[in-house]
Each structure stands twice: as structure tokens, then as C-alpha cells.
Amino acid sequence: MSDAAIDAATFRELQEAAGAEFVAELVGTFLDEAPRMTNALAAALAAGDADAFRRTAHSLKSNAATFGALQLAALARELEQRAAGVVAAGDARALDALLAEHARVASALAELKDG
Amino acid sequence: MADRTAAVARLLIVDDNKVNRLLLARQLELAGHNAAVAENGRVALELLRREPFDLVLLDMEMPEMDGFQVLEQMTGDLALRDIPVIVTTSLEGIDSTVRCIELGAEDYLHKPVNPVLLKARIGASLEKKRLRDRQKELMRRFATPEVERDLATSGFALGGKRVDASVMFVDIRGFTTLAESQPPEETIELLNTYYTLMFDAIAGHGGIVSLMIGDGLMVIFGAPAPLPGHAEAAVRAALEMVETMALFSIERERAGKAPLAIGIGIASGAMVAGYVGTNERATYTCVGDVVNVASRLESHTKAAKRPILIDAATAAALGGRVPVEALGPVEVKGRAAPVEAFAVAASSERD
Secondary structure, eight states, rough: OOOSSHHHHHHHHHHHHOOOHHHHHHHHHHHHHHHHHHHHHHHHHHHHHHHHHHHHHHHHHHHHHHOOHHHHHHHHHHHHTTTHHHHHHTTTGHHHEEEEEEEHHHHHHHHHHOO | OOOOOSOEEEEEEEEOHHHHHHHHHHHHHHHTTTEEEEHHHHHHHHHHHHHHOEEEESOOOOOOSOOHHHHHHHTTOOTTSSEEEEEEEEEOOHOOOOOOHHTOOOOEESOOOHHHHHHHHHHHHHHHHHHHHHHHHHHHHHHHHHHHHHHHHOOOOBBEEEEEEEEEEEEEHHHHHHHHTTTTHHHHHHHHOOOOHHHHHHHHHTEEEEEEEETEEEEEESOSSSSHHHHHHHHHHHOOOEEEHHHHHHHHHTTTTOOOOOEEEEEEEEEEEEEEEOOOHHHHEEESSSHHHHHHHHHHHHHOOOSEEEEOOOOOOOTTOOOOEEEEEEEEEEEEEOOEEEEOOHHHHHO
């Protein structure tokens, strides 16, 4: 797996398929929506709602994969699969790696969007 | 957006994730389709029940109502079950794929959706839908709504089941002579008018047309759906048919054309009804001694000079609500034992 937050080839393919201008708008939507998703993960964890936690991680995984945020997708996938255990244990630290990678992806996407 | 034309398919995207919805909508728009969006299953079903759609792209993981529930509801709804569904999901594992297929999903695409694959799968699904729509259209034209519903709910299978029903045979008297005396185009037009009038009277009393041969019709009352009072329904349909033809004859005579008379035979009892033929070409019909009796009674209407002849079982089922006249045992072609025939008085005769 590459160290880059966004896989360049995936992102370029997306631009070619949907148009660069549209992808810029789509990135804007993701940057608006993503904090809601990370907040929802924390809230589901606090509320002990494993189903909501799994569903949100699933949604984040899907979006990350769309933009080529491969590491974020992998981290979200892991949380999706471990949802029941993480929520049962109330393991808030399980979110740390995902939140850090999300911040890295968000700034990389913001740059790609304007660039 | 451009007007909906036959070439533009209308698709519904169901996904709770906004980025996924926007991206799919964009991909469909680029492929020349017209797309609407719904953010969960409940909203999707509301839209599907309100507007016509050619295809649904369905996410599985959704709050409120998930994709599995949408598939279940669509399969159970006659108006929605034929709309193809392509599942788009990042759910993993063979289990969810199998479950989607079992619930009737047409195809399965993994997210993020590859645009080339998406286009190909949509094209294939729409083509299949067009074929199914054409079949349904043909079905509407050649089968009755009852048979169509029976096929839709219990599926097509050759073979029959025993039913208690009434069967009716109808013929135009002297049709061959009439057909010879006029151009074929006029005969076709006449047949179309005749069929329209007869089908209307038959359907109005719950009958279904099983066979059409030239000017002859075979009609079943009481199958595939049971019909309480099927014998009386058949007789009342027959009376309406005779009366309609009398009115139609008056019109024809005014136009300087020959009047038309029909003969109707009805018999009731146990018979076997079902799909007969091959898997490629079949018709819903019934067989049994009762069917032969009805056919013979119809043939006998000419000799008896009565438009409607019925058998003893049909006459008994009327319970005196429709006046009948016992004609006694009648020798009919193809049967060793004579048949007790009863004539139903049509009002046009009493005039």
C-alpha cells in the first residue's frame, strides 16, 4: 500500500469517468459529509449502538474507496468488521487511527480539489 | 432535463450516502439515462409506487429500511416485481450476494462501482426488461387479466387441477356462408366487433376466454379463480351476449347487411383446468366430459332453434332465478347417452 493518502491512479480514473469539475464538487460534498460520519462513529460508540457504528464505518469505507483513500478505506473496513467488539468494549481508542488518517485524507483531497 | 422518450430509461438510485448518490447519478446521466434518487428504502418504495421506473440501483446498508427489505417488498408487489434491481453495495461475503439473488435481484455490483461495468449491466438489465414488457403486452392481448394474474402469482406450469366450473361454447350461426359472401377485410372487421362485444359480456360476468377459433369461443367460468355461482354467471353472460347480438343485428340491417345470430351451449360440473400445450406455446383451458357436453349443446342450438342450451347441472344451479324450458333428452353427436337439454329464453325471443 502506498504512503500517499490518496491513490493517484484511482483518483485520476474517477476524474476521467465523471469529469474533473464534477469530481471537485463531489470532493466538496465528501468534505462536508465526512465530519458528520466521524462524529456519528463516536456517537454510536458512546451510545453502544453497534448497528449504527457498523453502518457508518461501512459508508465511510465506501466513500474512501471511491476517492482512492485506500488506507482510510482499510481502517474503516476493519472497524466495520469489528463493530460489535469495539462497541461492546467501548473502545474509543479504536477510532484514533481512523480519525488521524481521515484528517490526512481531508487535507490531501482539499489540495487535489483546488489543484 | 429532456422529455422522457422511449429511448431514455428512468432509473432510481437508492443509497443513504450522499457521495454515492451523486456519483451514481452522474454516471447514469453521462450514460444518457434519467435518474431519480432516494436516500433510504422507505423513500424508494414511495417513489416506486408513485412513478414508473425501468430499473433500480439498490444499496443494501441503509437506515430506516435496508435493501433486503426493499427487495422483499418489491417481490411481493405485482406492480413492482418486474422492475429489475441491480444491487450496488460494498457489503462483503458470499452470504449477502446469495441473499440478494434469492430475493430476486437481477445483478450485483461491488462499490466503488466501475463505470464500464455499470453501463454494461444496466444495458443488459434494460434489454431484459424490454423483452419482459413485450411478453407482458402480448399476454395482455392474448390472455385474460385473470389468467395473467394466475400466471404472475403461481407461475407457469403445464398440467391441470380439478375445478368445479361452467364452460361455455359460442358460435356465429351461418358464419361460413357469411364469410363467403363478403370481402375478407369486412369479415375481419366484423369478427373484431363481435369479439369486442362478446368479451365485454363475458368479462362482465367473470368468465375467461380460453380458446378462439374463427368465430368460435370457449369460455370458462370458475377457473383459474373460483367463481361462486359460476353456472348462473355463465347463463347471465349468455343472455347478455344474445341480446347484444340482437342489437348489433338491428344496426347491421339498417346498414343493409345480414343479421347475425349466435348459438351458445353451457354445461357445469367437475373438470380439469390448467395450461395445456408445450412450454413454448400453451393455453389455459379445461378438459372433461362437461366440456364435451357444452360443445355438443352449442352444436345442437341450430337444430333446436334456441340460442342458448344448457345441461341439467346448469339448469339446477339457476334455482328458478332464470326461466328455463326442459327439452327432454337430446341425442348429440359423439355421445352414446342422450343429454338432458334445457333452453334458456332470451328476451329477444319473447319479443
